[in-house]
Amino acid sequence: VPVIYYDFENGRQKIYLRTLCRLSRLAEEELRNPQQKPETAATLARAEQELKKILTYFRVVTDRKLSPEIMRRQLDFIRHETRQDSCLVIIDSLHKLPFKNLSERRTGIDEWLRHMESIRDEQNVAFLVVSELSRGEAGKYSKEPDLAAFKESGDIEYSADNAMILQPNWDPLDPISRTERKSTLWLVASRESSPGQVAEYALDFPYWGFKEL
Numbered sequence: 485v486p487v488i489y490y491d492f493e494n495g496r497q498k499i500y501l502r503t504l505c506r507l508s509r510l511a512e513e514e515l516r517n518p519q520q521k522p523e524t525a526a527t528l529a530r531a532e533q534e535l536k537k538i539l540t541y542f543r544v545v546t547d548r549k550l551s552p553e554i555m556r557r558q559l560d561f562i563r564h565e566t567r568q569d570s571c572l573v574i575i576d577s578l579h580k581l582p583f584k585n586l587s588e589r590r591t592g593i594d595e596w597l598r599h600m601e602s603i604r605d606e607q608n609v610a611f612l613v614v615s616e617l618s619r620g621e622a623g624k625y626s627k628e629p630d631l632a633a634f635k636e637s638g639d640i641e642y643s644a645d646n647a648m649i650l651q652p653n654w655d656p657l658d659p660i661s662r663t664e665r666k667s668t669l670w671l672v673a674s675r676e677s678s679p680g681q682v683a684e685y686a687l688d689f690p691y692w693g694f695k696e697l
Contacts, residue, residue, distance in 0.1 A: 485541070485568060485570055485571065485572055486541045486542075486543075486562045486563065486566045486568050486571045486572070487541060487542045487543070487571070487572045487573075487574065488543050488545060488558060488559065488562060488571065488572075488573050488574070489542070489543065489544045489545065489574045489576065490545050490546075490550065490555075490573065490574065490575050490576065490581075491544055491545070491546050491576050492546065492548065492576065492577065492580035492581070493576055493577060493580060494576075495546060496544045496546050499544045500535070500544065501515065502692035503535060503538070503542075503692075504528075504531055504532065504535055505690070505691050505692050506691050506692055506693050507531040507534050507535060508527050508528050508530070508531030509527070509691055510524065510527060510528060510531070510691075511690040511691070512690065513690075514528075515528060540566065541566055541568075543558075543562060545558065548582055549582060550581065550582055551582070552596070552599035552602075552603070555573075555599075555603065556603060556607070559571055559573070559603070559607055559609060560607075563607075569608055570608045570609070570610070571607070571608070571609050571610075572609070572610050572611075572612065573600075573603075573609055573610070573611050573612070574611075574612045574613075574614070575600075575611065575612070575613040575614060576614045577613075577614040577615060577616060578593060578596070578613050578614065578615045578616075578637060578640070579593070579615070579616050579635070579636065579637075581593070581596050589636060590636060593636070593637060593640075594639050597639055597640060597643040598643075600613070600643065601643055613640075613644075615634050615635065615637045615640065616634075616635040616636075616637075617629070617633050617634065617635055617649065617651075618632070618633055618634070618635040628670070629649045629651055629670050629672055630672050630679075631647060631672055631673055633649055633672070634647070634649075641673055644673065645674070645675050645676075646671065646673070646674045646675070646676075646677075647671070647672050647673040647674070648669060648670065648671050648672065648682070649669070649670045649672055650667050650668075650669050650670075650685070651667060651668050651669075651670060652665070652666075652667045653666045653667060653668060654666065664686060665686065665687035665689070666684055666685065666686050666687075666697070667684070667685050667686075667687070667694070668681060668683075668684050668685075669681070669682040669683045669684070669685065670682065683696055683697075684696070684697045685697060
């Protein structure tokens with residue numbers, strides 16, 4: 485299935501680099517090392533070949549002038565190029581999408597959500613939309629999150645088929661946290677399933693991934 489990743493956080497180079505880390509199981513420092521061991525170089529070469537194959541179906545878009553019309557054209561193009569009828573779109577993140585007026589963020593988010601619903605139905609597209617979370621007292625997340633945890637996310641509770649929260653069980657603001665960095669995945673709203681805890685994950689450092697526990 486072709487994937488378009490709309491990234492407004494990290495940049496195309498970082499996304500591809502982190503993907504290469506996951507594929508090769510090598511840390512960024514090892515990838516950048518000009519004096520790699522032969523086995524490391526061979527592992528990296530295999531991962532690079534795999535990434536090249538993936539890029540046929542995986543595109544990262546960082547255009548901050550993105551509009552629903554441009555998104556539709558890009559979807560048509562990748563579906564035509566890959567000869568696939570369906571597509572997955574990842575938005576990272578909802579709050580960083582271009583708005584005409586930043587003072588009207590709530591209105592802008594709602595407008596984008598309506599366009600996504602329309603594109604989903606018209607072009608057989610699935611959306612995975614990343615949203616920021618609100619913090620409670622003392623800057624902490626609630627133990628069992630609900631839809632109220634979505635920060636300024638407009639009418640997301642009416643637009644989403646499934647609303648899920650990956651909640652850290654450690655302090656993300658502590659750069660030297662000594663606790664194992666585990667996160668819990670919660671289903672907080674769904675058209676098909678009952679809300680509740682889905683799974684628990686540990687950060688797969690330094691490979692930019694997660695391991696299900």
